[in-house]
Amino acid sequence: MKVEELLSYATYAKQYAYAPYSNFQVGAAVLTSSGKVYTGCNIENASYGATNCAERTAFFKAISEGERDFKAIAIVSSSQDETFPCGICRQVMMEFMPDGIVILETKEKQIKQYRVQELLPYAFTKKDF
Numbered sequence: 001m002k003v004e005e006l007l008s009y010a011t012y013a014k015q016y017a018y019a020p021y022s023n024f025q026v027g028a029a030v031l032t033s034s035g036k037v038y039t040g041c042n043i044e045n046a047s048y049g050a051t052n053c054a055e056r057t058a059f060f061k062a063i064s065e066g067e068r069d070f071k072a073i074a075i076v077s078s079s080q081d082e083t084f085p086c087g088i089c090r091q092v093m094m095e096f097m098p099d100g101i102v103i104l105e106t107k108e109k110q111i112k113q114y115r116v117q118e119l120l121p122y123a124f125t126k127k128d129f
């Protein structure tokens with residue numbers, strides 16, 4: 001699958017964002033090793049800490065349906081510029097996609113790709129205990 005296609009899945013998912021508090025809409029699409037795509041949006045809550053990011057929504061949908069191997073995630077937001085995943089989402093990526101790629105798009109429409117390992121160096125993983 002082309003990176004542009006995965007980004008368009010993320011853009012589609014962004015319309016479902018539930019973000020009445022921040023008014024910041026995020027969409028994500030994860031690609032499994034077998035080629036399936038799962039999408040997610042951010043889901044906020046009046047108790048702010050209960051909010052779930054778009055990236056984790058996408059991963060948790062996939063994982064809860066039996067998926068375990070992932071290749072990439074595309075992320076878009078209402079900022080129109082590249083939106084880097086938060087630390088908690090990077091940790092989830094490290095668990096399920098340590099060799100994965102994070103795909104973002106700048107406001108100049110330039111597609112950027114980052115390795116999970118460069119976004120979360122010196123990560124704590126199952127190898128540490």
Ligand code: THU
Binds near residue numbers: 022024042084085
């Ligand atoms: N958010 C995401 O969904 N993903 C990110 O990578 C950054 C932050 C959401 C959480 C919250 O709903 C809103 O953006 C503002 O933090």
